[in-house]
Amino acid sequence: MDVLISEVGPRDGLQSISRIMPTAAKKAWVDAAAAAGVTEIEVGSFVPAKLLPQLADTGEIVAHAVNIPGLTVAVLVPNARGAEAAIAAGAHKITLPLSCSETHSLANLRRTHGQVLEEAASISRLIAALPVERRPHFEGSLSTVFGCTLEGAIPDAQIARLAESLMAAGCDEVGLADTTGYADPRAVRHIIKLVRGAVGDAAVMGIHLHNTRGLGLANVLASLEAGLTTFDSSLGGLGGCPFAPGASGNIVTEDLVYMLEAMGISTGIDLEALFAVRRLVGAALEGEPLYGFTPEAGLPLGFVPANSVQGASA
Amino acid sequence: MDVLISEVGPRDGLQSISRIMPTAAKKAWVDAAAAAGVTEIEVGSFVPAKLLPQLADTGEIVAHAVNIPGLTVAVLVPNARGAEAAIAAGAHKITLPLSCSETHSLANLRRTHGQVLEEAASISRLIAALPVERRPHFEGSLSTVFGCTLEGAIPDAQIARLAESLMAAGCDEVGLADTTGYADPRAVRHIIKLVRGAVGDAAVMGIHLHNTRGLGLANVLASLEAGLTTFDSSLGGLGGCPFAPGASGNIVTEDLVYMLEAMGISTGIDLEALFAVRRLVGAALEGEPLYGFTPEAGLPLGFVPANSVQGASA
Numbered sequence: 207m208d209v210l211i212s213e214v215g216p217r218d219g220l221q222s223i224s225r226i227m228p229t230a231a232k233k234a235w236v237d238a239a240a241a242a243g244v245t246e247i248e249v250g251s252f253v254p255a256k257l258l259p260q261l262a263d264t265g266e267i268v269a270h271a272v273n274i275p276g277l278t279v280a281v282l283v284p285n286a287r288g289a290e291a292a293i294a295a296g297a298h299k300i301t302l303p304l305s306c307s308e309t310h311s312l313a314n315l316r317r318t319h320g321q322v323l324e325e326a327a328s329i330s331r332l333i334a335a336l337p338v339e340r341r342p343h344f345e346g347s348l349s350t351v352f353g354c355t356l357e358g359a360i361p362d363a364q365i366a367r368l369a370e371s372l373m374a375a376g377c378d379e380v381g382l383a384d385t386t387g388y389a390d391p392r393a394v395r396h397i398i399k400l401v402r403g404a405v406g407d408a409a410v411m412g413i414h415l416h417n418t419r420g421l422g423l424a425n426v427l428a429s430l431e432a433g434l435t436t437f438d439s440s441l442g443g444l445g446g447c448p449f450a451p452g453a454s455g456n457i458v459t460e461d462l463v464y465m466l467e468a469m470g471i472s473t474g475i476d477l478e479a480l481f482a483v484r485r486l487v488g489a490a491l492e493g494e495p496l497y498g499f500t501p502e503a504g505l506p507l508g509f510v511p512a513n514s515v516q517g518a519s520a
Numbered sequence: 521m522d523v524l525i526s527e528v529g530p531r532d533g534l535q536s537i538s539r540i541m542p543t544a545a546k547k548a549w550v551d552a553a554a555a556a557g558v559t560e561i562e563v564g565s566f567v568p569a570k571l572l573p574q575l576a577d578t579g580e581i582v583a584h585a586v587n588i589p590g591l592t593v594a595v596l597v598p599n600a601r602g603a604e605a606a607i608a609a610g611a612h613k614i615t616l617p618l619s620c621s622e623t624h625s626l627a628n629l630r631r632t633h634g635q636v637l638e639e640a641a642s643i644s645r646l647i648a649a650l651p652v653e654r655r656p657h658f659e660g661s662l663s664t665v666f667g668c669t670l671e672g673a674i675p676d677a678q679i680a681r682l683a684e685s686l687m688a689a690g691c692d693e694v695g696l697a698d699t700t701g702y703a704d705p706r707a708v709r710h711i712i713k714l715v716r717g718a719v720g721d722a723a724v725m726g727i728h729l730h731n732t733r734g735l736g737l738a739n740v741l742a743s744l745e746a747g748l749t750t751f752d753s754s755l756g757g758l759g760g761c762p763f764a765p766g767a768s769g770n771i772v773t774e775d776l777v778y779m780l781e782a783m784g785i786s787t788g789i790d791l792e793a794l795f796a797v798r799r800l801v802g803a804a805l806e807g808e809p810l811y812g813f814t815p816e817a818g819l820p821l822g823f824v825p826a827n828s829v830q831g832a833s834a
Contacts, residue, residue, distance in 0.1 A: 354821070355820075390779055390782035392783040419778055420737060423735055426738070464734075465704055465733075465735050465738060468735075469707075508672030
């Protein structure tokens with residue numbers, strides 16, 4: 207496996223649609239995705255159920271998913287209280303978002319940068335208190351790092367300082383998130399260089415890109431070339447039409463995996479099996495629009511996935 | 521202007537939908553696109569009207585468009601007879617497609633490679649007989665160069681030989697066309713290197729990409745990095761849903777221009793004016809679906825197009 211696809215549909219996709227997917231259907235999704243070769247799934251978020259009833263069963267999904275061999279079970283948490291629940295459920299990876307735009311942070315979470323960084327430090331202490339073998343991986347994710355709909359561009363110095371602060375607060379890794387769909391390939395290269403310059407290459411390996419302006423896969427290509435190896439995406443682009451209110455505009459897992467495999471970059475994911483997961487989830491969410499081109503267009507005649515390529519042309 | 525966007529909607533878009541756009545509406549489209557800064561438009565195709573009634577007025581559109589200062593008026597021709605009509609109308613650029621897949625060439629045009637190359641040689645003779653100032657630019661376009669739905673992958677040696685044959689037949693330039701939507705960024709790099717190796721870098725500057733599997737803009741990025749500077753695209757991705765029968769799946773001009781301008785690469789095209797052209801064409805083709813993300817999502821807060829950028833970060 208050359209790159210890691212982190213499937214965020216069960217969290218980011220489902221929180222963006224209003225209907226609630228039954229717990230059994232979520233478990234079936236996670237099972238089928240893992241069977242197709244997906245090795246990391248963000249299965250939910252530990253937020254109050256009254257805020258996101260779609261994700262109220264996250265604890266149960268985590269408890270189910272951790273039994274799947276080889277699967278990294280990831281969750282999002284807004285604070286240390288969420289991290290406590292994530293640890294109790296046995297999550298392998300915990301992501302705490304920190305919005306580079308303080309205006310956005312205050313509007314969405316009612317927290318200053320300093321307050322979010324305090325939560326990060328509290329989470330690090332919770333993790334440090336665990337036996338080594340039970341410690342989850344802890345990612346601080348720089349959201350709105352490519353710009354904010356309220357503030358516009360974020361100054362480089364502020365981004366670098368926040369990345370350093372997350373590492374100082376005990377994060378294992380700094381993630382990059384194009385929350386607003388503002389990224390373009392040049393900006394991707396610039397931000398990766400900036401944040402890696404601040405905290406080191408090894409601490410910046412993953413990116414969460416949106417397809418809000420159609421540039422999602424071009425931005426993946428730029429990220430790959432800049433050395434990143436972990437990409438978030440959502441099955442069927444779930445969460446919907448990227449310009450509808452509240453929709454996420456996630457990049458589509460099926461198209462992402464197709465692009466990488468066509469390029470000879472192994473994802474470990476079987477495309478036909480992934481299309482079957484799409485059909486499964488589509489049936490469970492009947493009427494909900496799914497996005498992506500490759501499942502409808504089909505694979506090219508004579509298509510050879512990366513795993514089968516021997517000495518492919520560069 | 522750093523790159524040339526060649527708008528192919530009036531030809532490739534309109535030939536892919538069944539309704540016939542009135543001549544006056546086509547002229548208004550061409551006028552508005554040119555006013556928005558588009559400097560090359562493929563306005564039609566000189567094919568028998570019974571085959572493509574949508575493009576039966578190509579001669580009239582060419583005659584209109586050549587009066588627009590600074591605009592390169594391009595047309596597609598299937599053979600020397602079409603080229604004669606194109607020359608009579610005053611077209612500035614003539615493109616003759618040569619399908620790398622001979623099976624596809626026989627199925628679509630009922631012509632072998634040898635027969636298409638004879639047409640190319642005839643067109644070159646027609647052009648050479650003109651006064652220098654009236655000679656159109658002559659492009660031979662390698663269609664299905666990324667693979668064919670009937671033959672699958674085309675052997676490298678065959679592609680190189682066909683490119684050389686087009687130049688030997690008198691073409692000024694060899695174009696690359698992902699007719700089937702099979703291209704991926706690695707294949708793009710490979711094919712550009714292959715064809716440039718066969719006929720020289722200066723003879724390979726342009727590419728016609730489709731978005732059939734969602735990789736259109738990623739393939740543009742790879743093409744840019746490999747040195748190409750001319751990109752075909754269609755307003756609103758006109759021609760429609762890429763997996764519907766007969767649809768072209770062209771990349772969307774609006775998203776392409778947005779990506780390039782966001783990257784600091786000047787297209788000479790004003791995005792807000794381009795969105796107005798989209799509304800104009802959408803109204804003229806009411807009910808026809810238009811594609812693309814940027815027009816709906818809008819430009820990022822504080823967006824700075826390439827022309828305005830001074831010493832932008834690399």
